[in-house]
Amino acid sequence: MGGYGSGRKWNAKSTVEETNRIDIRWLKKEGCLRPGYSGTISWSCNGSNTGTIAARMAGDTFILNYNHRGRNGEWSPVEQIIGLSRSECYFGGHRLWFQCPRCHKRVAVLCGAGKLFLCRTCYGLNHASQHENEADRMLRRVRKIRKRLGADMNLFEPILFKPKYMRWRTFERLRREAEHTYSLSWEIAGQRWGLVL
Ligand SMILES: [Zn+2]
Structure with missing residues (x-):
């Protein structure tokens, strides 16, 4: 050279x-x-x-x-x-x-x-982008559950009403899953931006 x-x-x-x-x-x-x-x-x-x-x-x-x-x-x-x-x-x-x-x-x-x-x-090489995809995937899951429950599609809103045809146990399980997955998605997104939640 x-x-x-x-x-x-x-x-x-x-x-x-x-x-x-x-x-x-x-x-x-x-x-x-x-x-x-x-x-x-x-x-x-x-x-x-x-x-x-x-x-x-x-x-x-x-x-x-x-x-x-x-x-x-x-x-x-x-x-x-x-x-x-x-x-x-x-x-x-x-x-x-x-x-x-x-x-x-x-x-x-x-x-x-x-x-x-x-x-x-x-x-798109870093771990952060993997986390982002994971968070996106979680939010998709949350939306799917909310749709099934007929809940508000604004993810901040609490899930309040059980659909008439659904058993209470199923409703509670899905509601818990939606809430848990939603907060987990925030934790993962927080790691991405270096935030402490
Ligand atoms: Zn760049």
Whole structure:
């Protein structure tokens, strides 16, 4: 790689996802965020190289250059310019973040799951998106029960009335299930947003 400085090795073995990720904390530790940095970043998994990209600092941006293999099997060069933003630390100094090129959210990790390096959420890779699906699934279940009971479809409203044809035991069981599932869905959604409920 002519023109580029020292190479950096990234051991991808410990990552959960099978994708190549860049972590801003790791870059900082390796000195890749200092002004004028230019070098390569490589990933390896079980000893074999799973990707190499060229990276450089330019002002408030981190620029990646690499070749991406498309669905048709052909390689094409990609240049991705990633904005960096800084947040002040409580005890002085600052912390650097990537700005996800798609959603512009501040993130510490970008994943190269497709052509571009984007945040986990944009690629639907994180546990949070699984939780979201789980919460959605729960809310669907709650709506189904409410419909069966002829209850108000506003999920905040209590379920009050037993349908005439239904046995009390069945009604109580379904009502409990709807209420329990509803509050559980909130807990899961809360974990997603880091809320404590
Ligand atoms: Zn994103």
